[in-house]
Amino acid sequence: MFKKIMKGGHKKPSKSDASDPVSAAFVAANRNLPALPSPNVVVNHASRGTGGAAPPSSGTAMPLVPTPGAMEPLPPFRDTPVADRQNLFLRKLHICCYVLDFSDTLKNVREKEIKRQALMDLVDFIQSGSGKMSEHCQEEMIRMISVNIFRCLPPASHENTGQEPTDPEEEEPSMDPTWPHLQLVYELLLRYVVSSDTDTKIAKRYIDHSFVLKLLDLFDTEDPREREYLKTILHRIYGKFMVHRPFIRKAINNIFYRFIYETERHSGIGELLEILGSIINGFALPMKEEHKLFLVRALLPLHKPKSVSMYHQQLSYCITQFVEKDFKLADTVIRGLLKYWPLTNCQKEVLFLGELEEVLEVTQAAEFQKCMVPLFRQISRCLNSSHFQPHSYCRLQNEPCFCGTMSIS
Numbered sequence: 108m109f110k111k112i113m114k115g116g117h118k119k120p121s122k123s124d125a126s127d128p129v130s131a132a133f134v135a136a137n138r139n140l141p142a143l144p145s146p147n148v149v150v151n152h153a154s155r156g157t158g159g160a161a162p163p164s165s166g167t168a169m170p171l172v173p174t175p176g177a178m179e180p181l182p183p184f185r186d187t188p189v190a191d192r193q194n195l196f197l198r199k200l201h202i203c204c205y206v207l208d209f210s211d212t213l214k215n216v217r218e219k220e221i222k223r224q225a226l227m228d229l230v231d232f233i234q235s236g237s238g239k240m241s242e243h244c245q246e247e248m249i250r251m252i253s254v255n256i257f258r259c260l261p262p263a264s265h266e267n268t269g270q271e272p273t274d275p276e277e278e279e280p281s282m283d284p285t286w287p288h289l290q291l292v293y294e295l296l297l298r299y300v301v302s303s304d305t306d307t308k309i310a311k312r313y314i315d316h317s318f319v320l321k322l323l324d325l326f327d328t329e330d331p332r333e334r335e336y337l338k339t340i341l342h343r344i345y346g347k348f349m350v351h352r353p354f355i356r357k358a359i360n361n362i363f364y365r366f367i368y369e370t371e372r373h374s375g376i377g378e379l380l381e382i383l384g385s386i387i388n389g390f391a392l393p394m395k396e397e398h399k400l401f402l403v404r405a406l407l408p409l410h411k412p413k414s415v416s417m418y419h420q421q422l423s424y425c426i427t428q429f430v431e432k433d434f435k436l437a438d439t440v441i442r443g444l445l446k447y448w449p450l451t452n453c454q455k456e457v458l459f460l461g462e463l464e465e466v467l468e469v470t471q472a473a474e475f476q477k478c479m480v481p482l483f484r485q486i487s488r489c490l491n492s493s494h495f496q497p498h499s500y501c502r503l504q505n506e507p508c509f510c511g512t513m514s515i516s
Contacts, residue, residue, distance in 0.1 A: 171205045171254075178202055178218045181225065184232050193244055196232060199225040200244075200251045203292075206258075209284040219288070226291035233298040242309050248299065249313040255292045257321045260328050281329040293336040300343045307348055314344060316354055323358050326375030338378040342385060356401070359383065363405045371412045380409075380421035387428040394433050402429050402436065407443035416458060423462040430469050437474035440466055445478075445485055456489060 171177075181202065187195050202225045207215045229248075240248070261281060283289060299305055300314070319341075326337055345355050359379050366373045390398055406429075409415065409422055430437050444463055449455040463482075467475070 178205055178221050180221050181228075183228055184237065189237075192232075192237065193241060196229070196240070196244055197247055199229055200247050203229070203251050204254050206255065207285075207288070209288075222288060223291065226288065226295065230291060230295050230298060233295060233302060236302065236304055239304050245299075245305075245309060246313055248295070249318070252292055252296050253318070253321070256289065256296075256325065260325070280331050283328070283330045283333060286330065286332060289333065290336070293333070293340065297336065297340050297343065300340060300347060305347075311348055311350060314348065314351075316351070319344065319351060319355060320358060323355075323362060326362070326378060327373055329374050334375050334378045337375070338381060342382050345382065345386065356386070360401060360405050363409060367405075367408050367411060371414065376409070377418035377421050380418055380425055384421060384424045384428060387425055387432070390432055392432065399436070399439075402426075403439065403443070407440070407447065410444065410447040410459070413452075415455065419458050419462070423458075423465060426462065427465050427469065430466055434469070434471045434474060437466065437470040438477040441470070441478045441482060445481055448485055453492070456492075460489070 181195060181199055184192050184195060203222055205218065205222060207219050207222065209219075261283075299310075322337065322341060322344075326334060328334060328337075341355070345352055359382075362373065362379065363376075366376060387398075406422065406425055409418075415422070426440055430440055441463070444459060444466070448459060
């Protein structure tokens with residue numbers, strides 16, 4: 108038994124590593140280059156709580172800092188023999204691991220252009236499907252992507268000034284100055300994920316649960332351009348890597364719980380709900396109990412935060428999808444809306460009325476009868492409210508107005 112344990116403790120190198128002449132050639136030709144940094148980068152806002160996460164260990168490698176002469180332009184792939192292209196691919200990845208300072212536009216101008224060109228070449232190489240990448244190349248590419256995108260996010264707008272938090276709708280989005288390079292890194296990741304040449308059995312070793320969690324952390328960025336890329340990439344990962352689907356749903360749940368019950372501040376709730384809208388649309392029937400619990404514990408309570416107007420359109424779509432999938436959920440949804448109905452915010456009430464209308468359109472008579480008494484009580488309170496203005500809701504919805512027939516007691 109002891110011998111078996113000892114033998115199991117020494118893993119044999121994989122066949123792909125042992126028989127990969129490109130990887131061996133790269134190692135032999137570049138022994139003096141510094142090693143690519145580890146992707147174990149903690150993602151959190153500079154001045155926000157880490158939510159109990161452990162601090163990064165002292166052994167965590169940081170992105171490479173360029174030294175004079177460290178970054179030199181490399182030839183394009185089209186001018187390189189096919190046999191040498193994966194070796195060149197690895198060298199370009201190494202250049203892209205250098206993270207440059209974009210706070211000063213006059214600093215590292217030459218290095219920034221070299222890295223931008225290298226990133227563009229990498230994107231074109233993946234998109235063209237010029238050849239199947241070795242496992243080593245895929246590993247190094249994910250490592251380079253991790254070094255660039257998994258970073259400490261800047262503090263929120265109100266945290267920079269020390270002022271009281273303002274209405275999220277009134278805040279100007281913060282644009283990341285590194286976007287010229289970040290966009291290309293995200294594009295590379297997206298092209299890799301959607302490529303028909305990408306083998307999920309190999310890719311899932313590097314796009315693992317840890318990678319997905321860090322990707323989800325980035326949804327809190329204030330830059331809407333980055334959130335749009337993150338939304339597309341995570342949606343593609345969910346579609347391609349079936350093994351990650353339950354984990355992704357659970358991780359999104361946890362983000363919602365933290366937002367609802369702790370922080371009430373998160374920049375990417377709308378984008379996450381957009382992904383979920385597509386996921387809910389694909390739920391099989393009969394619906395699993397897990398999905399119904401998600402509706403009751405996460406989606407309905409999302410009506411509670413003050414900033415619901417920022418993501419209400421996406422939330423309303425998700426709620427309606429549940430009722431369209433399973434008509435028996437209509438009573439649960441309507442009672443959930445009544446539970447979180449705003450008491451003093453008339454703008455929020457208008458949003459709830461619009462969502463209620465969409466839900467009622469797909470509600471069957473039997474389900475409607477279960478909740479019609481509390482529903483009409485709430486509608487009567489709205490009509491008797493001092494904030495009620497005839498015609499205002501009709502104008503908002505661009506619908507024919509029959510308010511002249513209403514009597515307000």
